[in-house]
Amino acid sequence: MERIGFLKTSEAVGIAILAALILIVLPLGLDIFRLNLAGKYLTYAFVAIGLVLCWGHGGILSLGQGMFFGLGGYAMAMFLKLEASSPEATKIQSTPGIPDFMDWNQLTELPWFWQPFHSLTLSLVAVVLVPTAFAFLIGTAMFKRRVGGVYFAIITQAIAAILTILIVGQQGYTGGINGITDLRTLKGWDIRTDEAKYVLYFVNAGLLLAAVAAAYFVRQSKLGRILVAMRDKEDRVRFSGYNVANFKTFVFCLAAALSAIGGAMFTLQVGFMSPSFVGIVPSIEMVIYTAVGGRLSILGAVYGTLLVNWAKTSFSESFPELWLLGLGGLFIAVVLAFPNGLAGIYADTIAPRLSRLLRRARPALGGTVPAGAPAE
Amino acid sequence: MHTIARDAAAPDFLLSVEGLTVSFDGFKAVNDLSFYVDKNEIRVIIGPNGAGKTTVLDLICGRTKATAGSIRFRDIELTRLSENRIVEAGVGRKFQTPSIYEDLTVFENLEISFPRGRSVFGALAFRRDAAVSERIEEIAEMIFLKDHLAERAAFLSHGQKQWLEIGMLLIQDPELLMLDEPVAGMSVAERRKTAELLHKIIVGRSVIVIEHDMKFVEDIAHRVTVLHQGKVLSEGSMERVKNDPKVVEVYLGH
Ligand SMILES: Nc1ncnc2c1ncn2[C@@H]1O[C@H](COP(=O)(O)OP(=O)(O)OP(=O)(O)O)[C@@H](O)[C@H]1O
Ligand SMILES: [Mg+2]
Numbered sequence: 001m002e003r004i005g006f007l008k009t010s011e012a013v014g015i016a017i018l019a020a021l022i023l024i025v026l027p028l029g030l031d032i033f034r035l036n037l038a039g040k041y042l043t044y045a046f047v048a049i050g051l052v053l054c055w056g057h058g059g060i061l062s063l064g065q066g067m068f069f070g071l072g073g074y075a076m077a078m079f080l081k082l083e084a085s086s087p088e089a090t091k092i093q094s095t096p097g098i099p100d101f102m103d104w105n106q107l108t109e110l111p112w113f114w115q116p117f118h119s120l121t122l123s124l125v126a127v128v129l130v131p132t133a134f135a136f137l138i139g140t141a142m143f144k145r146r147v148g149g150v151y152f153a154i155i156t157q158a159i160a161a162i163l164t165i166l167i168v169g170q171q172g173y174t175g176g177i178n179g180i181t182d183l184r185t186l187k188g189w190d191i192r193t194d195e196a197k198y199v200l201y202f203v204n205a206g207l208l209l210a211a212v213a214a215a216y217f218v219r220q221s222k223l224g225r226i227l228v229a230m231r232d233k234e235d236r237v238r239f240s241g242y243n244v245a246n247f248k249t250f251v252f253c254l255a256a257a258l259s260a261i262g263g264a265m266f267t268l269q270v271g272f273m274s275p276s277f278v279g280i281v282p283s284i285e286m287v288i289y290t291a292v293g294g295r296l297s298i299l300g301a302v303y304g305t306l307l308v309n310w311a312k313t314s315f316s317e318s319f320p321e322l323w324l325l326g327l328g329g330l331f332i333a334v335v336l337a338f339p340n341g342l343a344g345i346y347a348d349t350i351a352p353r354l355s356r357l358l359r360r361a362r363p364a365l366g367g368t369v370p371a372g373a374p375a376e
Numbered sequence: 377m378h379t380i381a382r383d384a385a386a387p388d389f390l391l392s393v394e395g396l397t398v399s400f401d402g403f404k405a406v407n408d409l410s411f412y413v414d415k416n417e418i419r420v421i422i423g424p425n426g427a428g429k430t431t432v433l434d435l436i437c438g439r440t441k442a443t444a445g446s447i448r449f450r451d452i453e454l455t456r457l458s459e460n461r462i463v464e465a466g467v468g469r470k471f472q473t474p475s476i477y478e479d480l481t482v483f484e485n486l487e488i489s490f491p492r493g494r495s496v497f498g499a500l501a502f503r504r505d506a507a508v509s510e511r512i513e514e515i516a517e518m519i520f521l522k523d524h525l526a527e528r529a530a531f532l533s534h535g536q537k538q539w540l541e542i543g544m545l546l547i548q549d550p551e552l553l554m555l556d557e558p559v560a561g562m563s564v565a566e567r568r569k570t571a572e573l574l575h576k577i578i579v580g581r582s583v584i585v586i587e588h589d590m591k592f593v594e595d596i597a598h599r600v601t602v603l604h605q606g607k608v609l610s611e612g613s614m615e616r617v618k619n620d621p622k623v624v625e626v627y628l629g630h
Pocket of ligand 2: 429430472556
């Protein structure tokens with residue numbers, strides 16, 4: 001099989017098609033309101049891609065990815081909130097210059113952990129670093145003690161719940177249940193205008209494609225195969241000389257970092273961040289996006305995310321109370337009937353026909369797989 | 377006779393197990409066990425089911441932590457090391473049931489065991505260069521799987537899976553290779569090939585084999601250790617062990 005850089009030709013084609021869809025088709029086909037919505041969905045795809053590596057390949061199911069999405073989103077929101085809370089803009093408050101919700105909660109000075117978020121650079125560093133460090137702590141604590149499987153899933157869920165409770169409870173420091181709202185400008189650039197929304201959409205799309213490429217890079221590396229090997233036979237990997245805990249921690253951190261970038265882009269495009277993106281429900285929804293797309297497929301995860309969210313939006317407009325049921329049903333259906341999700345359906349039905357077609361068109365292409373080519 | 381003579385002159389041994397004990401909730405699966413393995417020796421451990429054979433391997437490779445006793449490999453005390461350090465020290469271990477990565481190809485299975493790029497970032501940067509491919513092909517030839525390199529390991533026969541796991545260990549190039557029932561479930565022809573394989577791989581390393589098949593044991597063993605209730609019941613050449621009345625009573629007599 002031919003390769004383009006570290007990608008197989010078929011993978012490069014897949015990425016190109018996705019790029020065409022999100023960089024050309026969607027922007028041309030959708031008005032800015034819908035495009036902004038699509039951009040929002042695509043921020044969840046960062047989480048789904050992380051889950052493909054962590055859960056699909058590594059077998060580590062996290063039911064708490066919302067915390068990393070949220071932490072990334074909050075880091076971004078804190079910067080934007082501080083910029084929106086200049087002394088002039090907040091001069092009617094009893095303490096001007098601090099975010100409005102702090103003032104409402106009788107805070108008279110900016111808490112110490114808010115201070116770094118005056119700087120955009122530090123904030124961007126925090127977007128990635130804080131969630132990743134948090135994942136590192138959880139990962140080291142759990143994986144070194146050989147906590148895995150269902151126990152790990154439950155613990156991540158519990159941590160996500162605790163984080164939500166903390167955010168909601170510490171209203172004066174976090175904005176509480178409402179989250180951090182009323183975000184306006186980024187270094188003076190108004191992010192609420194249509195033009196800004198276009199720009200942010202494209203930035204997000206570009207970052208997502210980079211995340212896809214990074215995920216492919218990890219997957220084609222030996223590390224990617226070690227993940228699969230760990231999922232299959234953890235002990236065999238351990239007794240082949242690998243420190244299994246380190247590999248698990250790495251992929252968990254990577255998934256967290258990707259989620260965090262998605263969260264920050266969410267804040268920028270949607271204009272707020274709240275605890276409703278941190279807790280158990282959003283975390284599980286993101287697992288469902290991944291399952292629907294196919295938990296082994298990086299591109300499938302992106303399409304799964306788009307599809308489920310599109311369905312959610314259309315469906316919950318007409319039958320809001322039925323949506324959660326529908327989502328649960330969808331998950332069960334996927335797990336039972338299509339364990340490899342959309343990607344599996346594609347691989348079973350469309351791909352063979354496509355390659356037959358291609359082979360007929362260009363007989364030279366129909367080569368055999370060389371020794372040592374990956375199984376997938 | 378061996379044990380007495382050798383206690384004084386330990387430095388020759390590749391592996392010295394002394395006073396090894398492990399207790400699971402008070403039950404001593406291995407009880408004050410001592411034995412020594414020479415360089416370039418094939419040692420076979422036999423014994424009835426539940427004698428503690430697998431547990432001994434678990435202790436040596438770090439899967440189970442010893443309650444008491446010591447395991448010295450060359451000059452290294454293994455009881456204090458983590459599993460991956462024990463592998464790095466030069467100990468390889470095959471599990472009782474074939475333990476391979478079914479979702480990966482035979483080539484990839486072997487590649488993961490190639491002793492390079494074992495850290496997280498080492499694995500990310502690992503390149504499949506000529507040295508890797510050559511070594512994998514060489515080993516694949518040895519374990520009779522040269523024509524199956526691109527195949528998914530799940531599709532191999534039971535015997536082939538056993539060989540693949542042996543191959544994964546060979547590629548690690550351990551000084552001490554431990555095999556838990558490598559011919560269990562194999563056909564007669566496969567057993568013969570496996571014996572041939574073991575004779576080939578012994579060069580430059582020691583092997584501990586757990587086996588029930590006496591025919592196979594006779595074929596490969598330099599010396600035999602008989603375990604019973606976590607203790608050494610008898611030890612020595614196959615000839616000697618076979619004629620030991622204690623061994624006949626608890627094991628071979630059945
Ligand atoms: N982790 C464990 N916890 C509790 N008991 C254990 C554990 N591992 C082994 N045992 C017990 O220790 C004893 C020795 O088991 P082991 O697997 O070492 O036997 P074996 O000699 O390999 O037998 P076989 O020939 O059936 O493979 C058995 O009674 C087993 O039930
Ligand atoms: Mg056993």
